[in-house]
Amino acid sequence: MARTIIDCHNHPNWHGHDVDALVRNMDEHGIATTWLLAWDISQKEYEQACPDYYRFMDPRGVAAPLDLVLDGVRRYPDRFIGGWAPDPRDRWARARFQAAVEIHRIRVYGELKCRLRFDDPDAIAMYRLCGKLGTPVLFHLQCAPSAVEEQAKSVTSWVEWYGGDLRVIETICRLCPDTAFIGHGPGFWREMSADCDLDPSAYPTGPVTAAGQLVEVLRRCPNLHCDISAGSGANGIGRDLDHGRRFCEEFQDRVLFGRDFFDRQQMDVLDKLQLGETVLEKIYHLNAARLVTK
Numbered sequence: 215m216a217r218t219i220i221d222c223h224n225h226p227n228w229h230g231h232d233v234d235a236l237v238r239n240m241d242e243h244g245i246a247t248t249w250l251l252a253w254d255i256s257q258k259e260y261e262q263a264c265p266d267y268y269r270f271m272d273p274r275g276v277a278a279p280l281d282l283v284l285d286g287v288r289r290y291p292d293r294f295i296g297g298w299a300p301d302p303r304d305r306w307a308r309a310r311f312q313a314a315v316e317i318h319r320i321r322v323y324g325e326l327k328c329r330l331r332f333d334d335p336d337a338i339a340m341y342r343l344c345g346k347l348g349t350p351v352l353f354h355l356q357c358a359p360s361a362v363e364e365q366a367k368s369v370t371s372w373v374e375w376y377g378g379d380l381r382v383i384e385t386i387c388r389l390c391p392d393t394a395f396i397g398h399g400p401g402f403w404r405e406m407s408a409d410c411d412l413d414p415s416a417y418p419t420g421p422v423t424a425a426g427q428l429v430e431v432l433r434r435c436p437n438l439h440c441d442i443s444a445g446s447g448a449n450g451i452g453r454d455l456d457h458g459r460r461f462c463e464e465f466q467d468r469v470l471f472g473r474d475f476f477d478r479q480q481m482d483v484l485d486k487l488q489l490g491e492t493v494l495e496k497i498y499h500l501n502a503a504r505l506v507t508k
């Protein structure tokens with residue numbers, strides 16, 4: 215019998231795919247449901263930090279606005295679950311998010327990806343609301359020590375960063391115990407190995423020498439989950455297959471399958487890990503289904 219698959223991380227109208235093409239792509243990959251996530255970021259920040267995205271995302275707006283998500287969910291209500299993370303610094307972000315949950319059935323606060331320490335007081339207030347509304351918080355973490363050094367190098371340098379480091383994530387998990395957090399991005403997965411600071415690259419490769427901060431923080435924070443989407447997630451669990459297998463077994467109730475693209479990179483890695491069927495069922499759909507009620 216074919217496995218049920220939920221992709222917990224994709225976006226509307228990017229890399230040449232409108233939502234019709236995304237649904238065709240999901241069919242090709244046997245994916246039943248995708249969390250269709252907006253990306254809310256100010257134009258100023260987008261232009262300074264990541265202008266290349268203008269080539270790959272919908273030219274009608276900045277990044278992936280809420281409207282595109284709602285359009286996708288309206289057309290394919292059985293295939294998409296909508297996500298939106300308004301910048302928590304906006305004065306009315308919480309009120310607007312609650313309205314989006316009630317009016318448009320937005321079920322995820324994500325993808326949170328803006329130039330903000332994620333333990334900012336406005337963000338904490340947002341996560342507390344998410345805990346009350348039952349919407350998980352899916353964030354993109356990217357802020358290696360080398361980026362901090364690069365940013366400080368000259369008065370004109372401008373490095374792309376999001377969220378802070380894993381200490382920030384432990385703080386928010388402790389401050390908001392009733393909120394489910396889902397981590398993603400190079401800053402999250404690079405911490406798989408304890409020696410990650412010796413490797414300045416965003417995607418450290420090779421064997422995991424000793425359990426990194428990610429493992430430690432997951433052990434201490436039961437409300438923290440992992441999204442294996444993108445190159446960062448696939449590399450995180452695939453760089454050392456023995457360690458990746460043990461990681462997925464230990465955190466089998468908190469690892470979620472996701473792609474953040476249109477290929478089967480994460481499926482190939484999961485195949486290589488040779489996990490048991492019970493664990494795979496959790497990773498491919500049960501964990502995601504538990505965090506989001508339709």
Ligand SMILES: [Zn+2]
Pocket residue numbers: 223224225325474
């Ligand atoms: Zn994404």
